[in-house]
Amino acid sequence: MKRTILVVDDSSMVRALFRAALGDVEDLQIHQACNGEQAFQVIKQFGEPDLVFIDVNMPVMDGLEFLALAAKTGLQQRVPVVIISTEGRDEDVRRGLEAGAREYVRKPFQPQTLLDVVERLAAKSGGPGNTQGE
Amino acid sequence: MTMDGKMRTNPAPSSGSESSNSLASAVLAALEQVDRPARSQAIAQAAEVVEPDDLIEVMSDGNDSRRRSAAMEALSRGGTRSVPALLRALKDSDPEVVMFAANVLGRTRDPAAIPHLVSLLDHADPNVAQAAIDSLAQLRATVAVNSLVKILDRDPWLRFAAVNALGEIGDTKAVEPLASLLSDETIRLGVVEALGKIGSAEALGHLALMLHESQDSSTFGACLKAIGQALESQPDEKLLENIGSWVRLSSPEATDVQMRLAKVLTTSEEQTFAGDHGVGKKEASAQLVRALRLRPLYTTLVLAGCDPTLREVLEFCAVSIGRDISPALGVGLSCSNKNVRLLACRCIGALGSSDLVTGVMALLGDPDETLRAAAVQALAQLRHSDSTPALTPLLSDRSLLVRNAAVGALAQLDAEAVTSALVHECAQQPSIRPLVMDIMRLNPHPAQLSFIKACLCDPDSVLRGKAIGTLASHLGANAVDFLQPLLADPDVSTRRAAVAALGQMHHSSVNQVLLRQLETDRETRADVIHALVSLGDNSVASRLVNILQGESGMARIPLIEVLGQIGDPAAEPALIKLLATEDAAVRRAAVLALSRFHSRVVMRHLVAAAKDSDIPVRRAVVEALAQHTDPAARATLDRLCLDLDPEVANAARRRTETVG
DSSP states (O other), rough: EEEEEEESSHHHHHHHHHHHHTOTTTTTTEEEEEHHHHHHHHHHOOOOOEEEESSSSSSSSOHHHHHHHHHHTTHHSSSSSEEEEESHHHHHHHHHHTTSEEEEEEOOOOOHHHHHHIIIIISSOOOOOOBBOO | OTTTOOOOOOOOOTTHHHHHHHHHHHHHHHTTSSSSHHHHHHHHHHHHHHHHHHHHHHHHHHHHHHHHHHHHHHHHHHGGGGGHHHHHHTTTOOOOHHHHHHHHHHTTGGGHHHHHHHTTTTTTHHHHHHHHHHHHHTTOGGGGHHHHHHGSSSHHHHHHHHHHHHHTTOOOOGHHHHOOOOOOOOHHHHHHHHHHHHOOHHHHHHHHHHHHHHHHHHHHHHHHHHHHHHHHTOOOGGTTTTOOOHHHHTGGGGGHHHHHHHHHHHOOOOOOOOTSOOOOOHHHHHHHHHHHHEEEEGGHHHHHGGGGGGGGHHHHHHHOOOGGGHHHHHHTTSSHHHHHHHHHHHHHHTTOOOGGHHHHHHGGOOSHHHHHHHHHHHHHTTTTOOOOOOOOGGGSSSOHHHHHHHHHHTTTHHHHHHHHHHHHHHHHHHGGHHHHHHHHHHOOGGGGGGHHHHHHSOOOHHHHHHHHHHHHHGGGGGGGGHHHHGGGSSSHHHHHHHHHHHHOOHHHHHHHHHHHHHHOOOOOOOHHHHHHHHHHHHHHHHHHHHHHHOOOOHHHHHHHHHHHHHHHHHHHHHHHGGGGSOOOHHHHHHHHHHHOOOOOHHHHHHHHHHTSSOOOHHHHHHHHTTTTOOOHHHHHHHTTOOOSSHHHHHHHHHHHHHOO
16 A cells, blocks of 8 residues: 655645655655645545645645644544745744644755655654754 | 825725725735635735735735735736736845745746846745746746756755756757756656656657666656657657657667566556646556557557556557557457457547457447447448448347447448348347338438338338438438328327428429318428428418418417518418407417518507507517617607506617617
């Protein structure tokens, strides 16, 4: 059974970076969405992923709104959500973690950072933390 | 926002600045609504009525991400209107504001932003530079290609962004600089994807070389998908024949690549990536087999049809390859997988591979209805008339799909062979005769006549009706003598079918026959009138008038309506006379019929009818007079505007305005 991650970002470059960084991982399938609303549609169609990476600032439905809705539907309890954002001030990170994100990855990040997060969270549940991007 | 805290808005010509300010304030406040439909509406409004500088201010406030996202969306939707404010925001001291402004500039789709975005490529904050690169990609900024190429030796984050942008922009100038990065493992997959998006012959050449040389499965898979995408930009593969690395893929030295392609095509699982609109690996492999004419993989290509989602692309590939793929299609016909059999059958029909007809005929007994229908269609496409005796039993197949396919096929094959097989089959299965009539109508032959005439006398009225239509299409006007007795058939549907058939025949005796029918058969009267009108019979009006005068009550209304449609002046006196009849519904029908007549006599009587005691009649008079331009008609309409009945008066006012 393959692990599935869902990448939610309105930047085609970030989505491509995920494909390039994680495309090598044998047992991993990558799904993508451009905003929170589309993410819920993908989940409805393909089932719940093992891990969600989501940007904060996006049109239609942003990352924090996705987290709020995910908390309401119970998704947040079942699937770890990791924020990937350019907004890297302490209060941004605090807001993200308070909204229910398991980790907060700052852009720009290295491909290895993504691999580490996937191995840590898509395999098992972990506690909240803050991963500093490079 | 101004110094006193008020909102700036676009000046609105019809409203004061205060109301504009309050609208803009309300819209801005609505941007933070939790309810998403309401927020979407606020975003749409904000894009039009709120000053872009005020939206920039909201965008700059990092304390509410929802409001910030909404403001950015409004600025994006504002398009060119937002650009000056966004360009000012690029000078902000906060890099985050600059980054968001750069991000939104790409979404405005305004090329005026391009030089400003290029100037940000050297920004100290990599997120700002990346936002500018992403926006240049969105704007398909070919003028920025050289500047983006220069970033390819910067830090990995920006380098990846530039690679992605160069792919999105799709300019061939970027091919060589990108190809030089293929040796760098850290960025190779991104470069491969970008080259696939550019899709030029040169890009394809580099991808072919990479495919050949790739050792790991992820590079091979990425190359495959990129080639699949590039081939979409290369509709004529012959133009690729002078690209060495591409041609080498079909040579014996690329056997290992071909084996890997076969493996991809036979793998049962194809990963479906939600949100990924690119070409799948299997689809790309099939396109490679097609474009390179990799004959050893033709059977593998056909067998890949076990995945029904690939059917369209595989059909395209097989038909593009042509008859050379026939042996592989033969293998597909006997495959245990029904999707493969279906693919093979459809391709054989499309290619006209007559040598495989035996295999196709074997599918006529397939348990799957889709396959039986596909086999029938393929035999029709192959024009294989020898299969006619095998097709006729399918007219009584349990599946409607198959029965319809059989009718379609038998309508196309050799008429003589079809007739013989149909007559033989009807002896075994009389219930198929209505379908046989349809086929004989579409595929006529003189040998069918005796059979059709026999059907005209059959006790089954449905069959008689079908036989009438078929005989008429065979004999044309010569069928009159055969059809005439059927005008007295006890079954009304048979009589109607006979009338309809006669209505298509321009023959001197037809009009007389129909006029007699008009006077003797009430049940077919409407059909006869329709037939006579379509035959252009100018005596029909006077005949109808005679019938009308012999009728009473509501039975007169359909006749009146038809006389109105015909518009023959011969009907004027009779219709005018009806304006004095006691029955108001008949008077109303007469008024409406007379609205098609434009003589002064008619107009004067319509003017008089404006005094009718019945409201619906006066309402009809309004409609009728509105068709006339005569001053008396206009004056009467004016009077009707003051009618005691409000409905009549309103109708007259509306009409007066329209015609006035």
